[in-house]
Amino acid sequence: MLPSRCLRCGAVSREPLCAACVDYIVGYEPLWLDPALLPGPSLLDLLGPRETAVLAWDLSRAEWRASSREPTVGDAVRLVSLLRLDADARPAMSAGDAAVLHAFLGRAKRGLLTDPDSRPALAALYRYLSSQEWMPPHLASEYELRADSVEPRPLPAIEPIVTVVEPRTPAEPEAPPEDVPREETAPEEPPPPQDDVPAVPEAPEAEPTPFPEPGPPVPEPIPEPEPDIPPEPLPEPEPPLPEPEPEPEEAPPPEVAEPRADAAALGAMRDALEAERLRLESWVHERTSKVEAKERALETRESVLSEKVQAVEEKEKAVTARLVALEKDEARRAVLRFLGTAPGMTEDEADVIATAFPDMRSLEAADVKALTQCKGVSETLARAIRYELVPGEVEGEARAIELREEAQAFMEEGDYRAALKCYDRLLRERPSDQALLFDKAELLVLLDKDEDALQCYTRVLDVDRRNRQAWFERANLLFGMSRHADALDSLREGLKIDPSKSGDIILRAEQLRRDGRANDAAILLQAILDVDPANARAVLVLGDTLLELGDVDAAEGLFTRALGKDPQNPRILFRKGQLLNRKGRWGAAIQFYNRAIALQWDLADAWLAKADVLLLHGRLAEALGAYDKVVSFDAGSVAALAGRAQCLAAMDRADEARDALDRAERIAPDDAAVVRVREILAAEAPKPPEVEPEEAGAEPEADEPGSLADAMAELEEAIEAEPAEPSVRRRAKEAALPPDFKSFVEAVEPEKEDVHVLVQLAELALEGGDGQMALVRYEEAIERDAKSPDAWAGKGTALQFLERYDEALEAYDRALALRPDHEAARKWREACVRRLRREAGG
Structure with missing residues (x-):
């Protein structure tokens, strides 16, 4: 049976609406709960349709299309008034009306209603929702509270509360006189100053003559009316009174005495300033001396405190050391005290065990085998100690040892299934024992149950995710099952935990490459580079593997990226040169060989590759020098000796070529390079001519092609005979060369390269x-x-x-x-x- 789905969101649900959609509709679109909701557009669309005329390009006909827009707050307010929504209202509402009102509720929840005219409509809508019987009770009460908060209802119950208070008013006659004296005290304070004119008329108006009681409490309200009296700041206009002072204006008559008065005033001012300066200097000096004295006192106090702190720390360290020693001795005493209760325990054996296990925790963790390692402790004594420590585990340990021995005996006999049963029984008692899980996994591999072995390694990893042995064993098993993607993941995890294992994996990859499994070797090497991209050895081996697989572009990209990270690696430069040579760019290859040699002068592989390229392209002298370098580094290099013999043979130095070939044949007579050079020398060896008597005087044919040495000799003679002009010499070279040799020179010409x-x-x-x-x-x-x-x-x-x-x-x-x-x-x-x-x- 196919599961049903929610009509709104499409989630799997047995009901037409899932729980999430029901919660959303109840919280945000409550009008959909109304069973009397009618289908159809909103009442606003019927009253004022929003249609737009769409004209054709030839203006011959027009179409009216309704323009869709979101309902506004004004639309919702108008709809509330049209439907007369309020408490206990029963309007006929359509789905379009519900959409308008839902948008209105959403804006109200987000606090987007800024128009005060919309609040009555919102309150009416809340009251309508709270009064409907199809509304859940908790939502009805919530909407009722919202309606009261938006637009509080009038409270007709206030009047009866007032009437109830009225009979209590005559019982409290003291309330009115308390108010009256407050009014009296306010005017009574201003009469004493009598400076403020406007305060005088207020006093007679507020004084009530029929109440003589407020006389005695006059001093009490004196502080109260002060903050309430506003006329007190009126005295501020008094400062302008001294403005009309005529006295300084009448002083101009004694104008003659002004210079003398000014001089006297200046002298007095100067004396006062000097006295003030002296006073300030003496005060500063006094304060400075006091501050310096305080600083010295503080420094002295700080040094004393530091000495005291150091002494206290030393005392604390000594106490801590004594406590630690005491704790150790106490733990040892506890061990010795326990061993004294074991039957058959001697003092020497107890001392040895207490030394090996200095506390009770380590002693409880030791099994029978660990206890028997102590000097003088027999297996019987060890079992007795274990029985005193954990009586219930002794039998289990003995049973586990017996099952292990039994499983080992079955494995020696070749009965792996019986041994597997023993391990299953052991794992039932100790399900998290990693050593048992490893042993069981190895046994399952011997029984060709790889999936079950994977489960064992997975259980080990569930207990300890950083167990590198489990990751590597799992990777080996997955490789054997041809699940390379999963194996790579396991291998990466193991290398992240222990990167030092990458060397062993590289060795295994090289072995796979030698065995002809280059694809598996490439997968292993790629996993190493994913964890450690800077591993130069992995880069080299992976590049060689890719070359064996024929993917030259991938190998070149790999070496280029490696050179970008480490441009001074001679091995990678040498590999890049080999790649370029395979692509026919031998000039660039020689440049890379030279860079590798500059970084590592005794790199024999680079010298040998360079010599082979130079020999192939006819640069015999340079090739011979390179071969000599290789022989100087490695006198037993068969490839260098064979190449040197071939180079000497091309230079018409047959005796030396024969000596080099003899040395190579003594080392490896069946080597492919030695065999090839031997054939070349045998082909170039002079054969005795079989001359018949009648043909003894015949001359050789004129068009017989000469050797390479003859062509070079003819070229030199032609160059010496012509003038030293470059163009003439070049034409002489081209004319002197035979056609085959000319095409060879044109092919080797390295200018463009x-x-x-x-x-x-x-x-x-x-x-x-x-x-x-x-x-x-x-x-x-x-x-x-x-x-x-x-x-x-x-x-x-x-x-x-x-x-x-x-x-x-x-x-x-x-x-x-x-x-x-x-x-x-x-x-x-x-x-x-x-x-x-x-x-x-x-």
């Missing part, structure tokens, strides 16, 4: 932050090919890196002149121009 290699080396130098070296490489590339836009653009980038912006701008212009659509040159030129403008503006 060298430009590309130099640009690439410059880019690597720039990535490594060496702008000066990058500039040198770009200039060398421009010398080789002055029309290379990449070289000019790269030179501009290097100059911009060195903050030589004017020269960089010129280089970018040259690159764009050679190739107007050069993206890099245009982008970096714009950046350079912006920088120059900022500098000019600043």
Whole structure:
């Protein structure tokens, strides 16, 4: 039976509405609970439809379409008045009306009703909701409280409360006289000052003659009327009275005595200032001396306190040490006290056990096997001690030991199923024993029950997620089940816990690679790099594995990323050179070999690879030097000796080639390189001509092709015979070479490749932050090919890196002149121009 779903949200529910939707509707859209709700639009839509005319492009016909908009607060207020919603109202309401009123309630809950005219309508709606029988009681009471808070109802019960109070009023005659004296005291205080004129007429009006009682309490209310009397600040206008002082204006007659009076006043002022200065100086000196004395006293007190604190700390440390020693002795005493109760215990055995287990906790954790390791403790005594400690566990331990021995005996006999039953019984008693789970998993693997073994490792990981052995064993098992994704996850977790195991995994990957399982080796190495991307050994092995699998692009990308993180790794540089050589870019490969050799001079693999490339492309002297280097590093290198023999044979040095080949044959006569060189030397060995008598005087044919050495000799003779002009010498070279050798030279010509290699080396130098070296490489590339836009653009980038912006701008212009659509040159030129403008503006 398919489960039903909620009609509103689509959740699985046996009811038409799920619980969440019911709560939402009850809380936010309560009108949907009305069973008498009618379908149809709102009453407002019928009274004033909101339609818009839509005209066709030719204005021949029009369509009226209703424009949808959200109901406003005014619409809700109007609808409440039209439906006359209030308590106990029974209007006919439609679904459209409910939507308008729900929007009105939502705005009220969010506090968005700022119009005061909407509050009566909201209160009426609340009263309507609280009076409906289909409304839940708790919501009805809530809406009633909201209605009272929005618009409180008139309270007709106030009048009877007043009437009830009336009979009590005659019983309290003292209330009115208490009010009257407060009025009397207010006018009685102003008469004594009699300065304020307006306070005088108020006094006779407030004095009630028929009440003589307030006379005695006159002094009590004196402080009370002070804050209530407003006329007290009236005396403020008195300050302007001294303005009309004519006395200073009558002083002008003694004008003759002004200079003398001024001099006397200045002298008096000067004397007063001097006296004040002396007084201040003496006060400052006195205060300074007091402050210095206080500082010295505080410093002395601080030093004394620090000494006392240090002494107290030393005493506390001594007390703590004594307490610790006492606690240790007490724990040992407890152990000895317990061992004294064990039957058959001697003093020496108790002393040995107390030394091995100095407290009761360690003694309780020790089993029979651990106790028997102590000197002089027999198995019987150990069992007696365990029985005194935990009487109920002795039998269980003995039973566990017996089951283990029984399982081991079954495994030695080859009965793995019986041994599995023993482990199952052990795990029922100790379900969280990790050693038992590991043993059971190994047994299940022997029985080809890999899934059950996985469950055992999972139980171990549930107990201890950082158990690296469980992760690695689980990964091994998953690899054997060809579940590589899960195995990689387990392997990553294990490596995160113990990264030192990556070396063992790399060795296993190399073994898989040698066994022809390159895919499995790549998976293992990728897991190592996911945890430790900077592992250079894993990068090298993974790159070699990818090369074996034929994925040259992936290997090149891997080596490039590794060089970006560690550009000074000679092994990775050597691998990158091998990749470039496989792609036919032997010039770039030699550059990478040279960089690797510069970083590690005795890297024999780089020397050997470089020699093989040079030999292949006819650079015999350089190749011979490289082979000699390899032989100097490793005299037993068969590949170097064979290559050296081949190089010497190509240089027509047959005797030396034969000696090198003999050395290689003594080391490995069946090596593929030795066999190949042997065949080459055998093919080039001179054969005795079989000359018949009648053909003895015949001359050799003129069109017989010469050897490589003959062609080089002819080339040298042609160069010496011609003048030293470069173009003439080049034409002489081309004319002197035979057709086959000319095509070989054209194929080996490295000019175009060298430009590309130099640009690439410059880019690597720039990535490594060496702008000066990058500039040198770009200039060398421009010398080789002055029309290379990449070289000019790269030179501009290097100059911009060195903050030589004017020269960089010129280089970018040259690159764009050679190739107007050069993206890099245009982008970096714009950046350079912006920088120059900022500098000019600043």
